Amino acid sequence: MSVKQDLNLLMEMLAALPDPVFVLTESGRYVALIGGHDARYYHDGSHLVDFTLHDVMPKEKADWFLHEIRRAIETEGLHTVEYALGSKDLKGSEDISGPAEELWFEGRIQPISSLVKGERAVVWVARNITERHQMQAELRRLSEQDELTGIYNRRKLMEELEEKFAEFKRYHHATSLMIFDLDHFKSINDRFGHIAGDKVLRIVTRLCAAQLREQDLFCRYGGEEFAVLLPNTSLKDAGRLAERLRRCIGEHDLQGLLGENACVTLSAGVSTIRVSDSDIEQLISRSDNALYKAKEKGRNRVVIEE
Known part of the structure; x- marks a missing residue:
């Protein structure tokens, strides 16, 4: 298999990843998005590349994401968070395909050793855990x-x-x-x-x-x-x-x-x-x-x- 074929296969494999993988810089800029194309579980984030968190989210939400990115970079290790995100949290959501309701995610944030566009950066893998979160909430409600x-x-x-x-x-x-x-x-x-x-x-x-x-x-x-x-x-x-x-x-x-x-x-x-x-x-x-x-x-x- 040629180098070109190897590269094409690698890109096809990355694109087929079930969960979206974001590359985000220390300043909160979206550099890349790979995978996560199933509209039943994820919003289409392809339009986010080259925008910043503050360009596309309310300040409070963007500040939170930025804090978690910098925290992962400073600790130099895998950082895991859970968070809610809905299409209403993204500006221009009326043009975004994907679920209309609020979703819950587990974010796994790993720093990248090399600079990306002159900045420190992370890989942020977002996994949809809405069903698990709803089940936990229901169990908690029943217990109370x-x-x-x-x-x-x-x-x-x-x-x-x-x-x-x-x-x-x-x-x-x-x-x-x-x-x-x-x-x-x-x-x-x-x-x-x-x-x-x-x-x-x-x-x-x-x-x-x-x-x-x-x-x-x-x-x-x-x-x-x-x-x-x-x-x-x-x-x-x-x-x-x-x-x-x-x-x-x-x-x-x-x-x-x-x-x-x-x-x-x-x-x-x-x-x-x-x-x-x-x-x-x-x-x-x-x-x-x-x-x-x-x-x-x-x-x-x-x-x-x-």
Whole structure:
């Protein structure tokens, strides 16, 4: 086989690579693109050659790519990243063939030893991992979601509590926790059955969720017990919210489900993170204690633990 034939074969092999391979310089210029021609998985990037990242992407996105390129060059080794990229992130995307939705990629970035057009450069191999990312996201959602009510579960609450506790220790943003349960819920299950009890839990969930802010974390804590993590919320404001939820649930008519004049009430305990707290267990314990006091005082009430 002649040198020309060898070269032609090499170019044909490179062009047939299933994943796109970019050559990018330290300044963010696209020098070459090889492979990745399947429009089901990749956008057509042939027009990018000789343009820079900032020519074709929003500044924030371009800055990120540039940072990762320079990081790989400085460490002089393989650097791997994951990132999202959609046609909306590329200027002139209306003329680009390929998937319309946002895609997820694994980027494998390897520095090139020789200068390219007078600059240090990298080879950036982009592999479409959208399906894997979506599967991981779904598994994560299922692990964090209560099956009956659709809201978050106790596991998610504990994770978020740890994060908010760390933020409080650094920034001292007021963060409160409300724990409430439905009064005499066992009697509902005993009298009307567990199917009716499950419907009540879903109704309560819907009513409470409508009263909460987007940033509030609403969880089923266990059985008929719920918790609401309230970031950037003082103890006083958390107490007001708890009272609003108590009235909302108590005033809701469940006659169609449980019979004439039927209603459900709740008891709630509220506390807030203190500077003296060493862990989230102290916050949870205070909220729990406040809830027990609400029950001892006759139920259908809110107790705030200072």
